[in-house]
Amino acid sequence: MxxxxxxxxxxxxxxxxxxxxxxxxxxxxxGAFELPHTTFGERAQRTMARPFARQAIAGATDHALELTLERFADxxxxxxxxxxxxxxxxxxxxxxxxxxxxxxxxxxxxxxxxxxxxxxxxxxxxxxxxxxxxxxxxxxxxxxxxxxxxxxxxxxxxxxxxxxxxxxxxxxxxxxxxxxxxxxxxxxxxxxxxxxxxxxxxxxxxxxxxxxxxxxxxxxxxxxxxxxxxxxxxxxxxxxxxxxxxxxxxxxxxxxxxxxxxxxxxxxxxxxxxxxxxxxxxxxxxxxxxxxxxxxxxxxxxxxxxxxxxxxxxxxxxxxxxxDAGRSALLGGEFEEALHCIRCGACQNVCPVYRQVGGHAYGWVYGGPIGAVLTPLFRGQAEGGEVAQATTLCGACDDICPVRIPLHDLLRGLRRQRDEEGQTPRGERIAFALWGALWSRPRLYRASTAASRSLLGVLAQADGTVSTRLPGLRRWTSTRDLPLRRLGR
Ligand code: SF4
Known part of the structure; x- marks a missing residue:
């Protein structure tokens, strides 16, 4: 008809x-893509602010993972x-x-x-x-x-x-x-x-x-x-x-x-x-x-x-x-293995970051580990490089991927490439340069760890935890406590 x-x-x-x-x-x-108009943090905050969405994502990914493990048990x-x-x-x-x-x-x-x-x-x-x-x-x-x-x-x-x-x-x-x-x-x-x-x-x-x-x-x-x-x-x-x-x-x-x-x-x-x-x-x-x-x-x-x-x-x-749209450019290069992907979504189900923030936080089509790899590769480091930082490098994605894509090696490569292209924020570059300089020299390493122990003592709170309001690290520390006892004090 x-x-x-x-x-x-x-x-x-x-x-x-x-x-x-x-x-x-x-x-x-x-719906429109959000790259490059918003940051990963802003997008992630939106999902985190919807507790039902977080519950739905966690429940569905848990269920999918269970089914996958059952499927291949025998x-x-x-x-x-x-x-x-x-x-x-x-x-x-x-x-x-x-x-x-x-x-x-x-x-x-x-x-x-x-x-x-x-x-x-x-x-x-x-x-x-x-x-x-x-x-x-x-x-x-x-x-x-x-x-x-x-x-x-x-x-x-x-x-x-x-x-x-x-x-x-x-x-x-x-x-x-x-x-x-x-x-x-x-x-x-x-x-x-x-x-x-x-x-x-x-x-x-x-x-x-x-x-x-x-x-x-x-x-x-x-x-x-x-x-x-x-x-x-x-x-x-x-x-x-x-x-x-x-x-x-x-x-x-x-x-x-x-x-x-x-x-x-x-x-x-x-x-x-x-x-x-x-x-x-x-x-x-x-x-x-x-x-x-x-x-x-x-x-x-x-x-x-x-x-x-x-x-x-x-x-x-x-x-x-x-x-094509960026695929042939990967052939024969460091990131060629990203092309092996069969789009099963399993890496998303196991990713501790994806499970908290969902797919929209990645700003483009693909979320989770494969999104953190494909987005900078297909959109370029300037636009998509930030999402390759949104991983813990725990390796859970490597362990589940049905075609054994070494996702966390690719992610590390993309982080390195982002730095080489000068896309890493200045503050981050300085902090890591300083850290590298300190910890590559034994005397300075020992001095810096002793100094950080003293600093933690100063920041100690009555309940045995460390103050979570460290200057310059407020966003990270506002949701975390460092128990002094585990630090040996
Ligand atoms: S688990 Fe592997 S094949 Fe499946 S979507 Fe992720 S990268 Fe692609």
Missing amino acids: SRTEDAPSAAESISGTPLPSGWAAPAHQP VDHEALRDQGRQIRAHAIANLPDYLEQWIGHAEANGTIVHFAADEGEARRIVAGICADEGIARVVKSKSMASEEVSLNSALEGAGIDVVETDLGEFVVQAMGDRPGHVIAPILHRTKDEVHALFSEMAGHDLPNEAEALTAFARAGLRHAFLTADGGITGGNFLVAETGEVLLVTNEGNGRLTSSAPRVHIALVGIEKVIPRRADLAVLLPLLTGHGTGQQITTYVTLTGGPRRADEPDGPEQTHVVLL
Whole structure:
């Protein structure tokens, strides 16, 4: 059914075109990135000030981690991680060859392949396809690459109606929010918030139950699927030997998005290429097990081009936009391993910083350890370098990563690079230079530790702790006590 055949209702959709009666979305604008206008501290404070958000993040990440550990309890997890690492390292080391192979097979299948060197080009290509094909409404399944290029704003600016179809992404869109986690976009939201939003959209109070809320969203999303001319997806992997794009979802929206509308457009990072279908036997369990704790997601879709003459359904046209946007610059360099990432989100679940501050504190698309790595790499040190400081370097992310990316080595490298580029604040540079000078000389080291013991004695409080109001360190010490007894006094 085309959109013109569908009788418009009075209700307005997220960007203004008709959706079913009783499904009026609030007029929120798409959420904007905060880099570089705010600091990590300011963004983190906002989440910390919402105790419900912190509880929701802690509860959801704990649960995800438990499921992951259970999932791999009976298998040789370490051997599987070794294989995963080997496949990703091999694919990235030979990326140009595998991409060429993928393009050859994809084009032979009838897929139209585009290359976007940067975010602007990606937006122009997708908007151009929509204009050429007369697409007025697109449905979208979850795609972090589309978040990277702010695709929704660009399409809506061009007058195209965009409807996110992953339930979490749909809530994010309707709230004018940003995803807070790679796998679980509304991890930072509570059911009550979703209930309030959907009741506002419905124009009456809905039952505050998961089934009722999902049924409400489903009714509108079905209509959107049937009235959209275009479907936009990301891609979890590109299989070089077949020219296919792999999509995993639990809601089936990826499969519908890529097959129901007459034009399918996939926006996929170039690093997602893998050599063979057989590699999925290793990478899929690693992705789903670390993402959601599942053996496999409910839907696994391999799309291989437009509908063939003997097929009853599928898109008339398939486009794949290969996104570079900073990726190829990492090849062969110190940070190449960041390209091994399969976006499972497990490092976010274990990160003690992410678990307190959530994804928005990182200011751009990705949060947690992988966000602290990718943000400076893709946005540059001047804009994104600060987030690489937001880690404890505890190594928990290295221990969980299914493809063994040495995240904390990358983070240390990025911190060093930031310093070399002169982006470290002056006060921090002076403090560390002084500290280095003192502690690299035994006599000065001993003198400085003796002096700090005396200072702690001066700052001692009656309850046996040290005053937390140390001048120049007020923000750090205002939430911490140093017990004197443990310091041996
Ligand atoms: S860095 Fe590793 S753990 Fe983190 S999202 Fe990527 S693959 Fe998953």
